[in-house]
Amino acid sequence: MAKDLVEFRNLETHFQTPAGTVKAVNNVSFKIREGETLCVVGESGCGKSVTAMSLMGLIESPPGKIVGGQILFEDRDLLKLSKRDLSLIRGKEISMIFQEPMSSLNPVLTIGEQISEPLILHMLMDRKTAKKRAIELINMVGIPRAEKIFDSYPHELSGGMRQRIMIAIALSCDPKLLIADEPTTALDVTIQAQILDLMRDIKKQLNTSIMLITHDLGVVAEMADYVVVMYAGKVIEEAPVLELFKNPQHPYTKGLLKAKPIINQVQERLYSIPGQVPNPIELGNNCHFHDRCESCMDICKVKAPPFRAHDNAEHKSACWLYEEEREVL
């Protein structure tokens, strides 16, 4: 089995708001192995992006603060590194692409300048070599006429091309980990298919680990090796992708799988999870899904279920249904 590249250990990221504390990431632990694509899936506000931002050291403080836990990257705790040391890793060994490629590119710099910047900064290249490498990268992400694109500005490119450029920038320093936060959500399906293909090729060629954040279970099924499901700030289930889709354990995961309309499989009526995501402010210490759950028991309302493996050592979930002891004490 491949080595662990990143490990989140009991990560806690909280935000202070006038109404109270929001535990956006609440005791989250999971690992990303070398050469693996790990998908973090969940609905808006479940903390999937904040987990990635914590890893990148991008949590704005105040209002946010990482109050506990560790993030180990090759056995070094990223949370203990100085700003200077972190910036040596960030952009070089770990890089990130975002949902909206227009707002993450600088509109007044040419594409070439933006791809060259990390090369000059991290790989200590001179301008000429950086330009050569940048053009290689633009070709690699499948954009024709690379020389011309090198001198273009972001507004001259389409959404799909901008996302390709973001990927080129992210890959410029041969990162060990690529974090992709909803990279295809703002794109059309035919363009999404292109970008997902590109990411798969890159993983094959460069053996980069990918942490892919998405809300789309279809994307998960196509891309993931391993899946982490989050709900209201907590990891509620994790498993290898085949296992998760075959035997989902947590009622939320089951509901998500049933609620999505699937092409060429018409159902009379869609299954829907009743209610809505709970208000994230001052959540109690219980199962956060209890008021939407069909199999809610008394204990779910008062006590948080432990997160652990049940039958299969690789498949963990947090649900009282799989626990022996369910009495309310």
Place this chain on the structure above:
Amino acid sequence: MSEVLVQVDHLKKYFPITGGVFQRTVGHVKAVDDISFRIHKGESFGLVGESGCGKSTIGRTILRLTDKTEGTVLFKGQDLHSIAKEELRRLRPKLQIVFQDPFSSLNPRIRIGHAIGEALFDHGVTNPKIVRERVLETMNICGLAPYQYDRYPHEFSGGQRQRIGIARALIMNPEFVVADEPVSALDVSIQAQIINLLSDLQRDKQLTYLFISHDLSVVEHLCDRVGVMYLGSMVEQAKKEELFSNPLHPYTKALMSAIPIPDPTLKRERIVLQGDIPSPANPPSGCKFHTRCPMATDLCKQQIPEYRDVGNEHFVACHYV
């Protein structure tokens, strides 16, 4: 088959592009370019396509929220674009629209009970008691609780706001509702709730929908007939079962194969289209899809394919079908 409720013939909507010092018209964005289709009473017609293909413009032009450039839109035999404004106003209660973004389509300073009841006042129901009753009844149908009557929009989540948007459209007992991407901004678990609500309402109130979406799986679930658009033109149209079991146009095939399916064991041949969608201001010659089509030939570059019936009410615009 039941009667035709909405009949769209050769509809065109061009937006001028202005340039130069005098802001003269230098070109046109052909957002909707010669589109014809019919929607029967009680059915839901799905319009799919990628961003910029003109599907929302069609919805707005049918309701005369923008003026057409050419063509006709008949609602129960009446041409909506030639009748007087006053007459159109009388028809408005029958024609409603639900927008995509439930955040920007509600006034943040108006309590939602009033926002829902507003149209009743405008159309002559002035007794506050009756208005309140009707609003509460509609809220109930749309899954909103009575105590929420006096709340402001910011107190609601995305899914609930979309319910408010639907309630606003329904309070006038419409016959025809244009739903413009009503579930695109919502999470999966909420999306399923809204889709079910829309199909319940259709059954209970005999509504006719024009359902605009970029998501083929949602359209397949909700619609009876589906039209596929590309760059302002309809490229294929058929009954749902026919379209999904036997797609004919290369674009429809590519669109279907591009949708990720939540089943990791599935291995399928995927058609990945090369390149981007061309600009609608300067669409390619001949068949507009030829720049990305895997089977394009010289004929496609030169000649516009005819949009024709290939049997079984299946319309397609491609030289090689």
